[in-house]
Amino acid sequence: MFKKFKNVFYSFLLISSILFSQVSAFAADYNASTIDELTQIIKTTALERDTEFTVAYNGTDADFEYFFKDYSIYYYNLVSLRFDDPSSTDDGDYLLGLIDPTSFGSFETDENGEMIFNHKYFESLEETISVNQKANEILNELQISTMSSEYDKVKAIHDYICSNVTYVDDSDNGSSAYSGLIEGKGLCNSYALCMCKLLNTAGIGCKYIGGKAGTGKDAGGHAWNIVKIGGRWYYVDSTWDDDDENNSYNHDYFLKGKSDFDEADPSQPHTLDDEYNNSLYLIEFPIEANSYDPANPPAPKEDNTPVEPYNPSQPSVTPTQQPVINNNTNTNPNNSGVTGSTATQASNSKSYNFDDVILLRYPKGVMKLKRKRSNDIQIVFSKDYINNVDTVDYTVTKGKKLIKLVDYGMDEEDGYHFYDYFVKAKGKKGVALVKVTVTMDNGESKELSFKIKIK
Numbered sequence: 001m002f003k004k005f006k007n008v009f010y011s012f013l014l015i016s017s018i019l020f021s022q023v024s025a026f027a028a029d030y031n032a033s034t035i036d037e038l039t040q041i042i043k044t045t046a047l048e049r050d051t052e053f054t055v056a057y058n059g060t061d062a063d064f065e066y067f068f069k070d071y072s073i074y075y076y077n078l079v080s081l082r083f084d085d086p087s088s089t090d091d092g093d094y095l096l097g098l099i100d101p102t103s104f105g106s107f108e109t110d111e112n113g114e115m116i117f118n119h120k121y122f123e124s125l126e127e128t129i130s131v132n133q134k135a136n137e138i139l140n141e142l143q144i145s146t147m148s149s150e151y152d153k154v155k156a157i158h159d160y161i162c163s164n165v166t167y168v169d170d171s172d173n174g175s176s177a178y179s180g181l182i183e184g185k186g187l188c189n190s191y192a193l194c195m196c197k198l199l200n201t202a203g204i205g206c207k208y209i210g211g212k213a214g215t216g217k218d219a220g221g222h223a224w225n226i227v228k229i230g231g232r233w234y235y236v237d238s239t240w241d242d243d244d245e246n247n248s249y250n251h252d253y254f255l256k257g258k259s260d261f262d263e264a265d266p267s268q269p270h271t272l273d274d275e276y277n278n279s280l281y282l283i284e285f286p287i288e289a290n291s292y293d294p295a296n297p298p299a300p301k302e303d304n305t306p307v308e309p310y311n312p313s314q315p316s317v318t319p320t321q322q323p324v325i326n327n328n329t330n331t332n333p334n335n336s337g338v339t340g341s342t343a344t345q346a347s348n349s350k351s352y353n354f355d356d357v358i359l360l361r362y363p364k365g366v367m368k369l370k371r372k373r374s375n376d377i378q379i380v381f382s383k384d385y386i387n388n389v390d391t392v393d394y395t396v397t398k399g400k401k402l403i404k405l406v407d408y409g410m411d412e413e414d415g416y417h418f419y420d421y422f423v424k425a426k427g428k429k430g431v432a433l434v435k436v437t438v439t440m441d442n443g444e445s446k447e448l449s450f451k452i453k454i455k
Helices: 035-047 061-069 072-079 092-097 125-142 150-164 177-181 188-201 279-284 342-346
Strands: 017-020 030-032 052-057 114-118 206-213 220-229 232-236 270-272 358-362 367-369 374-381 389-398 403-413 416-425 430-440 445-454
Touching (some): 030 035, 072 092, 177 188, 188 206, 279 416, 367 374, 374 430
Antiparallel strands (some): 017 114, 206 270
16 A cells, blocks of 8 residues: 655644655554544644654554545544543643644655654643643633623633733744733734633633635635534634724624624635534534624523544444445445335335435535645535435536546444545646435435536
8 A cells, every 4th residue: 555645734723744754664652553543642742742753553544545535634533522631721722723834744655654743833831831820820810710601701811812912923933822821922823722721721612713814815824713602602703803003902703603703894704724614513513603692692502412533444334324325436435335226215205305404515615626636525414314315426517527526425423424525626727516416215306516616
């Protein structure tokens, strides 16, 4: 199994730069045989701020394929509820935000599969200890423990950060919670990490979000947060609420929903990175449609039960589940399609509302790909109707020579079933169109169109 990959790690949130070397004369520092084990190793070494370590990875071909197809497997596993220790505020999103993106680079693999990881961090272990001490001092100063409402706690912490952190354009020295809380300066990365540290220490759910802000050539990398109040998630951008020029702050981007997050300035929209715009992430951390209104708060919402992240080594269909049929050639080793009976399907007279059957689709708009880059088309199905889904078929109706499309079939992750198509742009610019048809066991069908623009 000799593969060579030459990609650039362009995402701000990717966990590490990975260099696969020729067979080493020395034993690897760690051994892993599953994605879960590899994730635990990465988490442990990052918590200890190890800058270089090696892993002998003996996973299956499916593991390797999934790993290289979607690097955000690291991101997703590390920030998922399973790998985010609730007793610590130093892992999960906080840990990922401390990875220096200048660590990222090109890499290649060899048949041995031994990995060499090289990490750089914005914050040392000693600095994190200082941040934790400072966080407790700040919460005591703000008297957070005496506040009865989550809203009051979030507002107090947001206002403190805006009042005490000054924005600086210095990625080397202003990208950590240490620079923000101890030195009083930072980039958006620092603001978002300060929010995570203080809110999580106060027992309020807060997660780090990465993406871009602005449009066209003015768009640039940005970081903000989602915050949980009453079991519901809302956007908060403390960086943009901080008005350093006037030595003040506002609440234009405070506890906003999907529909009104950018209403203060629609010309400068926030755009989620693919890792956060993934349909599975949005199911686990769904953003409310509208802003939080403290005068008329919505009813508390029960939290979803934490579930394990996807492990491609495990079967995607249990014996009690009906596999989804796929009439196309299927290269997914986890999906075992079977052929159903048309006569049997026609005898079922139930009518389906596809809004209940199909929970989410990604992308919702146009998928933009650079040449030689890749992404996934995903359709997430309700578990209540999964046994009624008969076939999922695709057709490339335009631009067949522009893309390579691989059908990975149906998988289960975090308790949800999703159909996955891997799309890779070839060497030419243009537009490709993919039509996916979902057919139920009574013959009713739904067509979903996906537009892929290759730049």
